Amino acid sequence: MNNTLQMISLVDLSIAFIPVIIALFFLYIWSLNVKQASYALSRMLIQLLLIGYALSYIFYSDNVWLITAILFAMVGISCWIALRTLPTYRLRLFKHGFMAILCGGGFTLFFISQGALALSPWYQAQVLIPLAGMIFATAMNSISLCAERLFSEMNNQVPYPEARKNALNAATIPVINTLFAVGLVSIPGMMTGQILSGVSPLIAARYQIIVMCMIFASAIISAVIFLLLSEKTMKLMTKQKADPKF
Known part of the structure; x- marks a missing residue:
């Protein structure tokens, strides 16, 4: 059994957004707040990418x-x-x-x-x-x-x-x-x-x-x-x- 996880490429990562787009589509056709959901998703993406870089520094800090x-x-x-x-x-x-x-x-x-x-x-x-x-x-x-x-x-x-x-x-x-x-x-x-x-x-x-x-x-x-x-x-x-x- 191989216990190592594969490296996730940007192409692989983009696949995860396919069901997200479908979910946003349903919010849109049912006249719900698709703008707020899109804004939340955008913030999530930016925040996690930024925290990934930040944590790489913080985890090795001894301060x-x-x-x-x-x-x-x-x-x-x-x-x-x-x-x-x-x-x-x-x-x-x-x-x-x-x-x-x-x-x-x-x-x-x-x-x-x-x-x-x-x-x-x-x-x-x-x-x-x-x-x-x-x-x-x-x-x-x-x-x-x-x-x-x-x-x-x-x-x-x-x-x-x-x-x-x-x-x-x-x-x-x-x-x-x-x-x-x-x-x-x-x-x-x-x-x-x-x-x-x-x-x-x-x-x-x-x-x-x-x-x-x-x-x-x-x-x-x-x-x-x-x-x-x-x-x-x-x-x-x-x-x-x-x-x-x-």
Whole structure:
């Protein structure tokens, strides 16, 4: 059995966009937002190509300050994206989202990197940054769902404790669905990548269990922190919207 993956040429890469074009075609004929989807795909392509070059440099860097700066930048960017569904209040909620991702995601990252994996040094970029990316992205999605649902509930005059409960429930649905599906419906990305590179499925499964634990924890802890920090701000914004003179 050949365990080496073939080098993907630009021609091979272009084949992957054939089903993408078909998908965009359906969005177009059904009058959906094909411009936003095309823009997102374009950004994905540019961002991944750029990060490929950047990571080649970062992974060989032994500069603790550079790695730390990158981690904080990842937190800030993920927070900004998470609150894009609330453009009017994005700046007011940014500090809460930033602290939620930093504390919830950072707490999880610390235990995974220093406990389960025992990285030495702790700023080993080749492992730390991909892990941080998965954790912060999960926290980002969780806070995005949480903020949107919370604001919707409070606009409908739902008492804050009930609105908070509903918001947290909405934020947990995707990650819980992922836990149910893993191994039955899908083989997750990290496990798939390791198997394709020739790692034993049993070892790959252990790494994937670590990934699923950190995804679950970061999603819920970050959402809870965001809800706790944002209570006064959300109540105030809801009152101001209901009564502009407030």
